[in-house]
Amino acid sequence: MTLTRGQKRGVAGACILALILISIGVMASLFASNYQLRLVYSTFVNLIVVLGLQVFMGNSRLTNLSHSAFMGIGAYAAAICVTPVAMKQIALPDAPWGLNAFALDPITSALLALVITGVIAFLVGIFIVRMTGTGATIATLAVLVIVHSIFLYRTDIFKGNQAFFGIPQVFSLTSIVILAVVVVFISRGFRESAWGVMLRASADDETGAAAMGVNVTRLRLIAWVLSSLIIACAGISYAFFLGTISARPFYFNHVFLTLAMLIFGGMRTVTGAVLGTFAISFGLEVVRWLETGPVVVGIDLPEVLGLSGVMLGLVIVLTMAMRPVGVMGDREIEELFIRKR
Amino acid sequence: MEYAAQQIINALSFGAEYALLALGLAIVFSVMGLVNFAHGEVIAVGGYTMVAFAALVTANPLIIIIGAVAATALTSVALERVAFRPVRYADPTTGLLTAFGVSIVLQNLFLLFISPRPIAVTSLYFLDAPVMVLGVQISSLQIFESITTVVVIIGLVLFLQRTTLGLAMRAASLDFEMVRLTGIRANRVFALAFLISGLLAGLACIFIMARRGSVDPHFGFNPVLKAFVACVVGGFGSLPGAVLGGFLLGAVEVAMLVLLPQEYGGLKDAFVFGIIALVLVWRPDGILSPAREKGDKL
Numbered sequence: 313m314t315l316t317r318g319q320k321r322g323v324a325g326a327c328i329l330a331l332i333l334i335s336i337g338v339m340a341s342l343f344a345s346n347y348q349l350r351l352v353y354s355t356f357v358n359l360i361v362v363l364g365l366q367v368f369m370g371n372s373r374l375t376n377l378s379h380s381a382f383m384g385i386g387a388y389a390a391a392i393c394v395t396p397v398a399m400k401q402i403a404l405p406d407a408p409w410g411l412n413a414f415a416l417d418p419i420t421s422a423l424l425a426l427v428i429t430g431v432i433a434f435l436v437g438i439f440i441v442r443m444t445g446t447g448a449t450i451a452t453l454a455v456l457v458i459v460h461s462i463f464l465y466r467t468d469i470f471k472g473n474q475a476f477f478g479i480p481q482v483f484s485l486t487s488i489v490i491l492a493v494v495v496v497f498i499s500r501g502f503r504e505s506a507w508g509v510m511l512r513a514s515a516d517d518e519t520g521a522a523a524m525g526v527n528v529t530r531l532r533l534i535a536w537v538l539s540s541l542i543i544a545c546a547g548i549s550y551a552f553f554l555g556t557i558s559a560r561p562f563y564f565n566h567v568f569l570t571l572a573m574l575i576f577g578g579m580r581t582v583t584g585a586v587l588g589t590f591a592i593s594f595g596l597e598v599v600r601w602l603e604t605g606p607v608v609v610g611i612d613l614p615e616v617l618g619l620s621g622v623m624l625g626l627v628i629v630l631t632m633a634m635r636p637v638g639v640m641g642d643r644e645i646e647e648l649f650i651r652k653r
Numbered sequence: 654m655e656y657a658a659q660q661i662i663n664a665l666s667f668g669a670e671y672a673l674l675a676l677g678l679a680i681v682f683s684v685m686g687l688v689n690f691a692h693g694e695v696i697a698v699g700g701y702t703m704v705a706f707a708a709l710v711t712a713n714p715l716i717i718i719i720g721a722v723a724a725t726a727l728t729s730v731a732l733e734r735v736a737f738r739p740v741r742y743a744d745p746t747t748g749l750l751t752a753f754g755v756s757i758v759l760q761n762l763f764l765l766f767i768s769p770r771p772i773a774v775t776s777l778y779f780l781d782a783p784v785m786v787l788g789v790q791i792s793s794l795q796i797f798e799s800i801t802t803v804v805v806i807i808g809l810v811l812f813l814q815r816t817t818l819g820l821a822m823r824a825a826s827l828d829f830e831m832v833r834l835t836g837i838r839a840n841r842v843f844a845l846a847f848l849i850s851g852l853l854a855g856l857a858c859i860f861i862m863a864r865r866g867s868v869d870p871h872f873g874f875n876p877v878l879k880a881f882v883a884c885v886v887g888g889f890g891s892l893p894g895a896v897l898g899g900f901l902l903g904a905v906e907v908a909m910l911v912l913l914p915q916e917y918g919g920l921k922d923a924f925v926f927g928i929i930a931l932v933l934v935w936r937p938d939g940i941l942s943p944a945r946e947k948g949d950k951l
Contacts, residue, residue: 441935622761633739
């Protein structure tokens with residue numbers, strides 16, 4: 313198999329990003345406190361979500377607002393499969409269909425969760441990909457609300473806003489870094505693959521691409537399902553690390569957060585997704601510290617809850633007003649090193 | 654019979670509320686291609702204005718109502734000036750994400766400067782009184798709501814058909830460059846679209862407030878989400894489509910309330926959106942979407 317020039321560059325770019333991610337992981341495990349380790353871990357979970365989002369949004373340029381719902385589906389599916397029976401009898405005493413009477417090993421559970429998310433994403437995707445831009449976005453918003461209301465309503469399966477606890481904590485920082493590196497390669501690989509190129513062409517000029525023989529809806533569906541699977545991976549690793557989940561983190565606040573990350577970094581490139589995630593995560597920690605009303609150079613700042621939300625919104629608005637393509641624009645990381653010809 | 658009549662009136666009044674909101678979204682979208690996610694926050698501004706008027710100025714409901722409508726109209730125009738002007742000619746995704754960001758900022762500002770908790774407004778309760786019409790007991794609020802929506806639709810049609818600016822707005826939805834070439838100021842058309850949208854939001858705000866009686870930072874979110882869905886079903890950017898979608902959504906919602914057993918109440922919205930999705934299988938671009946070829950407007 314021969315690679316095109318774009319694909320060779322893609323491999324180089326993904327390797328650079330992988331090195332960066334691994335060094336962040338190594339630094340964190342060497343120097344970080346326990347609390348900071350958890351922050352780094354959740355940043356990596358968000359990174360996988362943002363990368364998954366990039367696969368769909370960056371290539372098809374349709375806005376997806378339902379990704380947190382798919383993260384939730386993946387997390388809950390894995391959690392329900394993997395939690396030991398004794399634990400589930402306490403957590404979910406009246407679960408239907410014998411859901412609290414079996415338990416699988418983590419790998420089977422994760423695979424099963426991926427299959428379930430994939431099937432749901434495929435069925436939803438059939439509707440979504442046929443609509444034009446605006447309609448598709450609103451439809452994904454409706455999907456988010458539907459999934460969330462099911463999580464809240466079926467308390468016998470999902471426990472709603474209460475914690476679903478007792479999930480074995482099988483993931484560590486090492487595993488999430490490895491997973492993130494794999495996902496970087498997958499998303500960059502998709503971007504440079506024939507499918508990715510055709511899908512990006514259809515985003516630039518739908519009629520033109522279709523005239524060249526690109527099956528736009530089919531490609532969008534492929535990207536949609538792949539994106540949902542990657543996001544489900546994030547959900548699974550979230551559940552496998554924390555050991556407890558609830559419906560709340562899979563709703564609007566998480567959608568805002570990950571969307572702001574992707575937009576700020578630049579949704580068109582994988583590099584943008586990585587940059588945006590780390591920049592916003594770091595910035596947000598600073599803002600959260602300001603929110604608690606610290607004393608800075610002798611001045612006692614007041615407590616301002618909600619400041620992080622305002623900042624996230626401002627990041628989106630200002631990025632859109634000043635540089636709609638995000639910080640990275642159309643440039644991947646290796647293009648910063650290779651001379652343009 | 655009486656029960657059926659009551660439910661039909663329910664459906665009409667739900668539909669009227671969604672239609673008001675959907676019209677506000679559609680008029681902005683048709684002129685500028687902007688999906689205004691911040692519409693819900695404009696409504697919330699109206700709600701908070703009512704709180705401020707009731708607490709500080711007067712208990713006279715008429716003044717409170719006028720104040721709220723004026724506030725939503727001003728907010729809407731101000732948002733266009735501050736936030737949406739830089740992305741005026743950008744592609745729809747950019748505009749959509751900007752509006753999304755504006756909505757997050759406003760919501761968190763309400764949290765920050767006002768209160769995360771609901772604040773009660775009691776001055777509009779008088780709108781919601783039971784009345785008997787032809788032996789059927791209905792709420793006066795439903796009558797006001799239906800009449801207001803009908804009046805608004807007639808007024809809007811007259812404005813769009815009979816005035817120069819209305820003509821310009823209809824033309825702007827087809828070819829904005831051409832409208833500018835004929836010497837009509839772009840700023841004026843955009844400001845007017847947002848003004849109308851804000852007025853409609855203000856009217857909807859009154860009815861939502863009369864029903865709910867309190868305002869919180871997420872006040873406008875749910876109604877506007879429904880209005881978005883109504884717009885999508887009717888065909889985004891089509892004004893008749895927005896009205897049709899609104900009433901359709903109202904009818905489906907009341908049907909779900911009647912048909913679904915009590916214990917499924919929490920899933921009402923899930924069912925409503927699910928049924929609406931089936932309409933989109935039939936027509937992915939909405940029922941009354943213009944049959945415009947893609948790539949037409951370059």
